Amino acid sequence: MTTAQATDTVDQxxxxxxxxxxxxxxxxxxxxxxxxxxxxxxxxxxxxHSEIIGMxxxxxxxxxxxxxxxxxxxxxxxxxEAGHGLYLYGAAETLDVDRGELLDKLHAGRQRYSSIFNYPxxxxxxxxxxxxxxxxAAITNQVPLCRCSYGPYAxxxxxxxxxxxxxxxxxxxxxxxxxxxxxxxxxxxQDAVDRWWWPSLMMFGPPDDESSHSEQSMAWRIKRHSNxxxxxxxxxxxxxxxxxxxxxxPDPDLRWNEERGTHDFxxxxxxxxxxxxxxxxxxxxxxxxxxxxxxxxxxxxxEAAAAHxxxxxxxxxxxxxxxxxxxxxxxxx
Numbered sequence: 001m002t003t004a005q006a007t008d009t010v011d012q013x014x015x016x017x018x019x020x021x022x023x024x025x026x027x028x029x030x031x032x033x034x035x036x037x038x039x040x041x042x043x044x045x046x047x048x049h050s051e052i053i054g055m056x057x058x059x060x061x062x063x064x065x066x067x068x069x070x071x072x073x074x075x076x077x078x079x080x081e082a083g084h085g086l087y088l089y090g091a092a093e094t095l096d097v098d099r100g101e102l103l104d105k106l107h108a109g110r111q112r113y114s115s116i117f118n119y120p121x122x123x124x125x126x127x128x129x130x131x132x133x134x135x136x137a138a139i140t141n142q143v144p145l146c147r148c149s150y151g152p153y154a155x156x157x158x159x160x161x162x163x164x165x166x167x168x169x170x171x172x173x174x175x176x177x178x179x180x181x182x183x184x185x186x187x188x189x190q191d192a193v194d195r196w197w198w199p200s201l202m203m204f205g206p207p208d209d210e211s212s213h214s215e216q217s218m219a220w221r222i223k224r225h226s227n228x229x230x231x232x233x234x235x236x237x238x239x240x241x242x243x244x245x246x247x248x249x250p251d252p253d254l255r256w257n258e259e260r261g262t263h264d265f266x267x268x269x270x271x272x273x274x275x276x277x278x279x280x281x282x283x284x285x286x287x288x289x290x291x292x293x294x295x296x297x298x299x300x301x302x303e304a305a306a307a308h309x310x311x312x313x314x315x316x317x318x319x320x321x322x323x324x325x326x327x328x329x330x331x332x333x
Contacts, residue, residue, distance in 0.1 A: 131171015
């Protein structure tokens with residue numbers, strides 16, 4: 001690197017730091033540090049992968065939903081999740097990465113998705129628990145991302161969070177109907193909450209002192225709050241909601257701390273979290289196998305779309321050449 005190039009880089013870094021510090025937005029054509037770009041690609045790709053993998057646990061229940069209304073709601077939700085994945089892959093592509101490359105890394109196990117989607121949906125009540133707890137945790141984590149320093153990611157999150165809010169309310173309403181139904185329905189709802197509570201708390205990531213990315217992401221204004229701060233906020237939101245549902249959260253250590261003004265809660269089993277991240281969760285293999293199969297089965301659609309785009313581009317180019325030639329002839333006449 002020449003002296004002039006080094007000076008330019010220093011100036012660009014100073015401009016970048018000033019924009020971030022002033023709560024401004026970094027846009028795709030702006031200069032950004034390589035590490036900032038890499039962090040965004042990793043985070044946005046993981047988020048996009050989570051949306052499309054997250055379609056699987058609930059899509060499994062579309063054909064078994066207990067009523068037409070429930071079926072329509074669930075279909076709309078799964079469709080929303082597919083859309084979220086598309087928004088996010090689009091945001092990642094503004095960072096000069098190819099969507100196909102990101103999917104290849106997902107299918108090869110070289111990029112992650114949220115650990116929560118490696119748990120099975122055993123009963124209809126699990127659909128409600130996912131809506132209330134999993135989507136509720138997602139909202140808690142994602143609303144601050146609407147103020148992310150990277151413009152395309154922040155703008156994608158605005159719409160995603162609005163739709164996730166609907167999903168959370170849908171899950172709460174479903175659980176409310178079950179918990180206030182027959183004793184068997186109440187028991188089914190309680191069982192689902194028992195199984196999904198702790199994995200939902202793990203969604204926020206490891207404790208702050210074990211998180212390798214949080215500090216720098218917060219300095220860059222990609223993240224706004226630490227993992228533990230978001231986890232605490234989620235617990236405090238869920239406790240009164242659980243009381244309204246008439247369901248118990250499965251934590252004997254859960255209690256209000258008057259001095260701190262928040263709830264104390266029990267120790268999370270981080271060994272389980274690490275096992276799931278390593279690919280040893282109940283459904284890791286199943287989720288990726290289904291994703292790979294769906295991708296392979298959809299190859300003809302991608303090929304047809306590419307052929308159509310190429311044909312349209314060639315036709316447009318021919319029309320432009322023909323139009324130019326006609327115009328030149330008229331001028332010559």
